[in-house]
Amino acid sequence: xxxxxxxxxxxxxxxxxxxxxxxxxxxxxxxxxxxxxxxxxxxxxxxxxxxxxxxxxxxxxxxxxxxxxxxxxxxxxxxxxxxxxxxxxxxxxxxxxxxxxxxxxxxxxxxxxxxxxxxxxxxxxxxxxxxxxxxxxxxxxxxxxxxxxxxxxxxxxxxxxxxxxxxxxxxxxxxxxxxxxxxxxxxxxxxxxxxxxxxxxxxxxxxxxxxxxxxxxxxxxxxxxxxxxxxxxxxxxxxxxxxxxxxxxxxxxxxxxxxxxxxxxxxxxxxxxxxxxxxxxxxxxxxxxxxxxxxxxxxxxxxxxxxxxxxxxxxxxxxxxxxxxxxxxxxxxxxxxxxxxxxxxxxxxxxxxxxxxxxxxxxxxxxxxxxxxxxxxxxxxxxxxxxxxxxxxxxxxxxxxxxxxxxxxxxxxxxxxxxxxxxxxxxxxxxxxxxxxxxxxxxxxxxxxxxxxxxxxxxxxxxxxxxxxxxxxxxxxxxxxxxxxxxxxxxxxxxxxxxxxxxxxxxxxxxxxxxxxxxxxxxxxxxxxxxxxxxxxxxxxxxxxxxxxxxxxxxxxxxxxxxxxxxxxxxxxxxxxxxxxxxxxxxxxxxxxxxxxxxxxxxxxxxxxxxxxxxxxxxxxxxxxxxxxxxxxxxxxxxxxxxxxxxxxxxxxxxxxxxxxxxxxxxxxxxxxxxx
Amino acid sequence: xxxxxxxxxxxxxxxxxxxxxxxxxxxxxxxxxxxxxxxxxxxxxxxxxxxxxxxxxxxxxxxxxxxxxxxxxxxxxxxxxxxxxxxxxxxxxxxxxxxxxxxxxxxxxxxxxxxxxxxxxxxxxxxxxxxxxxxxxxxxxxxxxxxxxxxxxxxxxxxxxxxxxxxxxxxxxxxxxxxxxxxxxxxxxxxxxxxxxxxxxxxxxxxxxxxxxxxxxxxxxxxxxxxxxxxxxxxxxxxxxxxxxxxxxxxxxxxxxxxxxxxxxxxxxxxxxxxxxxxxxxxxxxxxxxxxxxxxxxxxxxxxxxxxxxxx
Numbered sequence: 001x002x003x004x005x006x007x008x009x010x011x012x013x014x015x016x017x018x019x020x021x022x023x024x025x026x027x028x029x030x031x032x033x034x035x036x037x038x039x040x041x042x043x044x045x046x047x048x049x050x051x052x053x054x055x056x057x058x059x060x061x062x063x064x065x066x067x068x069x070x071x072x073x074x075x076x077x078x079x080x081x082x083x084x085x086x087x088x089x090x091x092x093x094x095x096x097x098x099x100x101x102x103x104x105x106x107x108x109x110x111x112x113x114x115x116x117x118x119x120x121x122x123x124x125x126x127x128x129x130x131x132x133x134x135x136x137x138x139x140x141x142x143x144x145x146x147x148x149x150x151x152x153x154x155x156x157x158x159x160x161x162x163x164x165x166x167x168x169x170x171x172x173x174x175x176x177x178x179x180x181x182x183x184x185x186x187x188x189x190x191x192x193x194x195x196x197x198x199x200x201x202x203x204x205x206x207x208x209x210x211x212x213x214x215x216x217x218x219x220x221x222x223x224x225x226x227x228x229x230x231x232x233x234x235x236x237x238x239x240x241x242x243x244x245x246x247x248x249x250x251x252x253x254x255x256x257x258x259x260x261x262x263x264x265x266x267x268x269x270x271x272x273x274x275x276x277x278x279x280x281x282x283x284x285x286x287x288x289x290x291x292x293x294x295x296x297x298x299x300x301x302x303x304x305x306x307x308x309x310x311x312x313x314x315x316x317x318x319x320x321x322x323x324x325x326x327x328x329x330x331x332x333x334x335x336x337x338x339x340x341x342x343x344x345x346x347x348x349x350x351x352x353x354x355x356x357x358x359x360x361x362x363x364x365x366x367x368x369x370x371x372x373x374x375x376x377x378x379x380x381x382x383x384x385x386x387x388x389x390x391x392x393x394x395x396x397x398x399x400x401x402x403x404x405x406x407x408x409x410x411x412x413x414x415x416x417x418x419x420x421x422x423x424x425x426x427x428x429x430x431x432x433x434x435x436x437x438x439x440x441x442x443x444x445x446x447x448x449x450x451x452x453x454x455x456x457x458x459x460x461x462x463x464x465x466x467x468x469x470x471x472x473x474x475x476x477x478x479x480x481x482x483x484x485x486x487x488x489x490x491x492x493x494x495x496x497x498x499x500x501x502x503x504x505x506x507x508x509x510x511x512x513x514x515x516x517x518x519x520x521x522x523x524x525x526x527x528x529x530x531x532x533x534x535x536x537x538x539x540x541x542x543x544x545x546x547x548x549x550x551x552x553x554x555x556x557x558x559x560x561x562x563x564x565x566x567x568x569x570x571x572x573x574x575x576x577x578x579x580x581x582x583x584x585x586x587x588x589x590x591x592x593x594x595x596x597x598x599x600x601x602x603x604x605x606x607x608x609x610x611x612x613x614x615x616x617x618x619x620x621x622x623x624x625x626x627x628x629x630x631x632x633x634x635x636x637x638x639x640x641x642x643x644x645x646x647x648x649x650x651x652x653x654x655x656x657x658x659x660x661x662x663x664x665x666x667x668x669x670x671x672x673x674x675x676x
Numbered sequence: 677x678x679x680x681x682x683x684x685x686x687x688x689x690x691x692x693x694x695x696x697x698x699x700x701x702x703x704x705x706x707x708x709x710x711x712x713x714x715x716x717x718x719x720x721x722x723x724x725x726x727x728x729x730x731x732x733x734x735x736x737x738x739x740x741x742x743x744x745x746x747x748x749x750x751x752x753x754x755x756x757x758x759x760x761x762x763x764x765x766x767x768x769x770x771x772x773x774x775x776x777x778x779x780x781x782x783x784x785x786x787x788x789x790x791x792x793x794x795x796x797x798x799x800x801x802x803x804x805x806x807x808x809x810x811x812x813x814x815x816x817x818x819x820x821x822x823x824x825x826x827x828x829x830x831x832x833x834x835x836x837x838x839x840x841x842x843x844x845x846x847x848x849x850x851x852x853x854x855x856x857x858x859x860x861x862x863x864x865x866x867x868x869x870x871x872x873x874x875x876x877x878x879x880x881x882x883x884x885x886x887x888x889x890x891x892x893x894x895x896x897x898x899x900x901x902x903x904x905x906x907x908x909x910x911x912x913x914x915x916x917x918x919x920x921x922x923x924x925x926x927x928x929x930x931x932x933x934x935x936x937x938x939x940x941x942x943x944x945x946x947x948x949x950x951x952x953x954x955x956x957x958x959x960x961x962x963x964x965x966x967x968x969x970x971x972x973x974x975x976x977x978x979x980x981x982x983x984x985x986x987x988x
Binding site: 376377379380386390394397398399400401405408409412413416419420427431434435438439441442443445446448449450452453454457458459529530531532535536539540543544545546547548551555558559560561562563564565566567572574576577578582583584585586587589590 | 735781795
């Protein structure tokens with residue numbers, strides 16, 4: 001059943017791509033056929049995952065091909081089905097959104113290539129999470145990188161877009177190189193290319209080989225996920241891409257890195273030593289804290305959201321890392337809570353980050369710019385978008401009673417268990433991670449007060465914002481569904497988490513039911529005291545509604561007068577409002593040791609000698625990209641220098657080449673003699 | 677018995693908002709006396725609330741529904757927290773949601789909306805106040821959490837009634853971490869409630885104001901709600917601190933007599949903390965804005981040291 005549905009999904013998506021390509025002359029026809037096919041395909045994918053979930057038996061479906069090394073292994077287990085569900089749900093909602101959103105490109109772009117890539121992108125992601133064989137996986141992975149690259153450079157007439165695309169292209173291929181190397185090591189050990197054999201041969205891995213595999217996986221999949229310092233492509237690629245694509249990339253695609261990291265850590269190399277976990281927790285803590293700090297420095301709404309993806313990937317890594325730590329210490333029950341926390345945060349982040357990017361896309365499509373300093377007052381012009389953006393802002397800040405809080409609560413609980421740990425290093429790491437998580441929560445709230453407040457509140461700062469209108473029903477409808485999911489995933493958290501427990505069958509140390517985290521009814525019990533997300537959410541919502549109703553009833557006779565904002569008698573212009581830069585300036589100053597912000601002031605005076613009356617004052621604030629300056633630029637320079645040096649051996653003289661051949665021969669013979 | 681538990685938990689949830697103006701009045705009166713003024717009577721805050729409640733209000737034409745709803749969200753979230761923490765008895769109204777993290781992030785809900793309301797009217801004051809408030813609360817979140825976490829780690833749970841219940845025995849609690857975490861919590865309390873040296877609760881239209889800048893545009897019933905929220909929040913944090921760091925008064929059972937004695941002891945303790953706040957405010961200048969992070973990081977570090985001492 002689920003295989004048939006999965007095939008329908010893949011075929012529908014591919015067919016949609018082909019049809020869109022055939023109908024390339026008419027944007028409207030390509031648009032509608034392409035998107036209808038992707039809607040059918042993604043819904044079929046959700047149905048296939050749901051059908052599989054009910055049976056719950058790991059299945060691998062093999063198709064041999066005539067191409068050497070390539071067999072198509074469609075592998076379903078709880079982890080794969082979970083990710084198929086995320087991909088399918090989010091992609092179907094983004095597709096609905098795109099029905100309205102892509103109309104703005106009718107006049108100036110050809111949509112057919114976009115839709116071909118869009119459909120193939122979804123196919124590739126579905127194949128990545130169900131692949132059970134190395135070559136097949138790498139092909140799907142590469143297809144995912146290439147199609148997403150093409151989608152990023154859709155608006156290729158802008159120079160900055162092409163540059164951003166190039167950076168993404170390079171970074172993703174460095175990652176793939178690491179992955180190929182990792183798979184070679186794994187296949188070398190197991191003597192097979194199938195993922196199942198990696199799992200069974202895992203006990204033969206030498207500790208050194210396992211550690212090399214782990215580091216390669218961390219670099220390869222970490223680049224896709226966007227951990228610091230491999231995150232540099234995120235803040236460039238997300239603003240360059242159309243917003244529906246940013247939403248898919250940030251909400252779903254970067255999770256493919258998380259998916260494979262989990263598979264490698266718990267299935268291919270299950271005997272993970274303690275230091276792997278410590279390293280992952282450290283990376284998670286750094287990524288979450290620095291991610292939110294960099295987000296604060298941004299006034300480009302999509303770059304801001306991209307940095308928040310880095311932050312949330314960091315929070316997900318905290319859960320994965322502590323799971324590795326506790327497994328290494330043979331405490332599988334607590335480890336299970338860690339992995340469930342990270343999976344739940346993956347789901348939650350997929351929901352609210354997609355919603356944020358779709359909301360930002362709606363704003364950008366109306367105002368024509370991602371610069372928040374020219375937005376403002378949009379809550380009156382785009383009330384629905386504003387409301388949904390507010391819900392996702394609260395959710396991503398981990399504020400009660402939304403879904404982000406539940407997964408952060410679970411992550412906190414796991415890390416707290418780390419403090420009571422026997423090992424000193426685990427204690428210190430957990431303490432640091434809790435501190436990072438606590439500050440991340442507060443700073444994220446500050447950042448989203450800024451993102452929402454500057455974009456949607458007060459008076460418009462530009463003519464474009466003044467003229468903005470609510471987007472179409474397709475777009476608001478899709479955002480409404482995601483906003484409802486933010487609340488539902490909080491109220492129904494215990495039910496969802498009870499289902500997620502199945503995924504922990506991944507690792508041999510986890511039994512099918514983990515005693516530590518139990519869902520009894522609506523209550524989630526981590527220890528003897530239950531915690532009920534449903535009660536919490538209901539209490540907050542009911543009491544707030546009660547306060548509002550009581551106030552309204554008791555004061556219904558009182559008059560309300562409307563008048564202009566009091567501003568000390570000066571005229572009220574948009575320049576009276578605070579800007580995005582000013583809002584977070586204090587935090588940038590406080591964290592100047594990390595952010596290294598610079599400030600240049602240039603003043604021109606009426607009278608150069610007296611210097612009392614300035615005509616103009618210009619202040620340039622800048623936060624440099626330290627990673628480019630200290631890591632990527634030196635690396636690129638070293639690469640160019642190295643290749644330049646290598647050129648010296650190319651003299652063009654035949655005799656010299658003969659000498660090289662001779663020397664190589666002698667060298668090989670010596671090596672053979674010595675080694676035997 | 678079941679009815680008694682229900683009644684006592686509801687009574688204790690209502691206790692905080694009911695008594696909060698009294699505490700604010702007490703602090704104001706004590707401050708006045710320390711400054712050689714006669715001061716307004718103890719129940720003046722109740723009169724103010726009553727007066728504001730019956731006034732008409734002016735709302736800015738720039739304001740959106742965020743501005744009109746923010747007071748409800750803030751007061752509502754404060755009421756939720758009041759229903760979550762044990763005040764005089766350990767049986768709270770919503771035991772399955774009474775969690776340290778829930779409290780910290782439910783308070784954050786109110787702060788989030790207050791900052792948005794400050795931005796909403798588009799005045800120069802509101803935006804700056806929102807920026808300052810979010811900066812301070814972002815930095816304070818670590819300190820607040822780390823002040824409570826030593827107790828949570830010592831008891832092995834974040835369930836608040838359990839933490840406060842085990843404080844009755846005082847076995848897992850040593851003097852040094854207790855002192856450190858207690859001071860950390862006091863700093864976090866001052867920051868969270870816009871008191872000296874973070875903010876001056878008595879000022880309007882000063883360039884340094886934080887909390888007052890955000891609520892500048894409010895009037896009438898909404899201002900009354902906001903004032904009431906601020907007072908409730910102060911009492912709420914005081915009670916939270918008292919019941920964690922100065923345990924012994926909370927009743928384990930719901931016998932009426934035990935509740936009454938527990939209530940009276942709590943009143944004395946709250947009066948002592950209120951006197952301490954008044955003393956701080958009368959003897960200390962307000963710190964420069966960019967010195968405040970140092971104080972907040974101090975609170976955070978004190979908490980971290982306390983955690984290390986408890987966990988080792």
